[in-house]
Amino acid sequence: MSTVEIPKLEYAFSVRIEFKERLRFEPTTPMGGRVYVPVTGGTVSGPRLQGRVMPYSGADWARGRSDSVAELNAHYMLEASDGAPIYLYNRGYLYGRDDQGRPLSRAPDARAKDGFAIKPNTYFFITPVFDTPVGPHDWLTRTVFLGRGTRKPDPDHTVFDYFAVTG
Numbered sequence: 001m002s003t004v005e006i007p008k009l010e011y012a013f014s015v016r017i018e019f020k021e022r023l024r025f026e027p028t029t030p031m032g033g034r035v036y037v038p039v040t041g042g043t044v045s046g047p048r049l050q051g052r053v054m055p056y057s058g059a060d061w062a063r064g065r066s067d068s069v070a071e072l073n074a075h076y077m078l079e080a081s082d083g084a085p086i087y088l089y090n091r092g093y094l095y096g097r098d099d100q101g102r103p104l105s106r107a108p109d110a111r112a113k114d115g116f117a118i119k120p121n122t123y124f125f126i127t128p129v130f131d132t133p134v135g136p137h138d139w140l141t142r143t144v145f146l147g148r149g150t151r152k153p154d155p156d157h158t159v160f161d162y163f164a165v166t167g
Contacts, residue, residue: 009163013046019156032065051080070094092126124149
């Protein structure tokens with residue numbers, strides 16, 4: 001029996017994305033409801049990339065499914081500290097989970113801006129894709145990443161930590 005080698009992850013950088021509002025589209029469709037969340041700005045920091053999130057350069061078009069899972073689909077632009085533009089596309093999933101990893105129902109919470117609270121045991125992972133000009137940041141275009149999100153309600157923002165798959 002052969003041994004499977006587990007890929008290694010290396011922390012690359014974090015992106016703090018700030019939001020002003022969350023707009024729900026009602027009524028929902030058979031595939032679920034939509035939420036539009038425009039990006040108002042943010043920062044990029046870490047050992048391999050620094051810069052900022054370009055204000056109003058994109059948004060998340062999340063879909064809330066009937067099984068309490070949110071499908072994330074976000075596009076926005078970063079600007080590296082040297083001025084290089086970087087396009088970022090995030091796809092992933094967000095849900096509260098029980099001890100076996102099953103999605104929890106999302107109970108209404110009037111304190112949260114979108115009507116729901118993020119539970120402590122949350123699955124919030126994304127697979128990002130980057131597009132950059134040829135130059136010092138094009139390593140982003142040939143590296144596989146895993147991102148982990150943490151949502152903060154006040155002020156409304158999300159922090160994504162990005163890990164490069166190194167081998």
